[in-house]
Amino acid sequence: MNESTSLGFRVINPGMLTLIQDLGRFGCHSIGLTIGGPLDSSAFKWANKLCANADNTSCLEITFGGLELEVQLDTTFCVTGAKLPLTINGQTKPQWQSLSVYKGDIVKLGFVSEGMHAYLAVAGGFNIKPTFNSVSTVVREGVGGFDGGKILQGQVLPYTTSNTAHHNKLNKPPTYDTAVSLRVILGYQHEAFSQVQKGIFFSGKYSVSQSCDRMGYRLNGPKTKPSIDGILSEGICLGAIQVPADGQPIVLMNDRQTIGGYPKIGSVLSIDLAKLAQCGPGATVTFEEISIEQAHNILHIEMALIELNPVEPIELLLN
């Protein structure tokens, strides 16, 4: 291999869980493969946009922080998502802004103080061979990234050196709350939930349990009970809310199983899943019913906001 494909970031410390992700693996549900992809697709897209990358360019998803990298090739990178201390060679640097680094620099991400997942994009993305048209890592399936696993100490994350002279920043980055309201489209077995049970669900306050990962978020709160125990296993879409026999809802995320047999009241709007994903155990969750028409409108407005909200070019006085 030549230099441009075998060098990149050398991992000094991988943090607790760092994964390669692109927007996800689509069209493979019929063989049981889930989609993977970034839990906070908004922060992911901003990371790429700030590095002038295409939307689907591979990034690192860093959960809890704690990542430390040695730069082997000059490049431009940026970190978005969860708030954490970011330094280059010990000097504090801003998130939500593209930054230049040079051979030998040490990039260090501390631990998150707001939100759960940060995204690190590098100009041009990482050079990794896709599996089923995606590099997204799904550890449970052993697919994507490097041999289907999380980033390890000593690994090199290869990229092609870039001479980007332009730097961009986002002026008003989002903040991450520990109390979120999730908009829900009623669907699937919602008719098996009586008006009273729906009332309990939509007026209840839930908290994120210790069981929350890329597959699903289990919530604790008022019990809701459908009039049926189980169903014939069927396809599960992103954001589906399963209600098992204990009456405690589970919101299914990017690494969800493709089919399952628990009753479902409906699904959470995708852009609200990002807010949920930035919550850790103990965060407060409430649900709000919206119509499918409202859902489509909200999605289009959200896309327009990302498309139209310009990143601001800045001159590189900063390293």
Added chain:
Amino acid sequence: MKIELAGENSLIIYFGDSASPEVSAQVQQASMLLQDALADVLIDVVPSYASLLVIYDAFLTDNFHVQATIKRTLSNNSTADVTTGKVVTLPVYYSSESGADLERLAELANLSVDEVIEIHQKTEYRVYAIGFAPGFAYLGEVDARIAAPRLTTPRLKVPRGAVAIADKQTAVYPAESPGGWNIIGSCPVRMFDLMATPTMPVVVGDTVKFKAITRDEFIALGGKL
């Protein structure tokens, strides 16, 4: 046929309340017709026992258009031929050393071990659904005499290739994973191989037959104990 909303970009079509080869064939046929009719806007489909989840690109279309297309496309297809897929024969080494639950299952069913093996091979199984894990094919239906409930406490590790029964379903584990199914043997054929084309030897709608092989044949085919 009943269409329900599933999420912001997905609809689920129900073809019946229970699993049967007829309903499964309808799911298969609808899956093929809709992949064609919705080609421009489709993200994925998930066929299962009696339903088909349709996931579309909400930036290119909306649920009204997709519902209308589904109704139009499927309105003339209330019945479907039951034999749609290919027939795949999978070799199995049935034994106590490769099937930890074989003897217990025989005892539970009040049958001899040989009878259990005989009955498991006699049925032709339909691939009803693929999911749970990559390459995990739900096969049905197992002869009522050897149907068995899941283990009370699931095993933390079921080896790859394990041939197992849960209620009236049987399956071959595509990879080592936790699982509560009753293991009766082992199949040396890989059910999911990222490097192979196709990745899986079966698709939903195919028919699977099991054929007993000896320990030596199992080893020769690459099986591991």
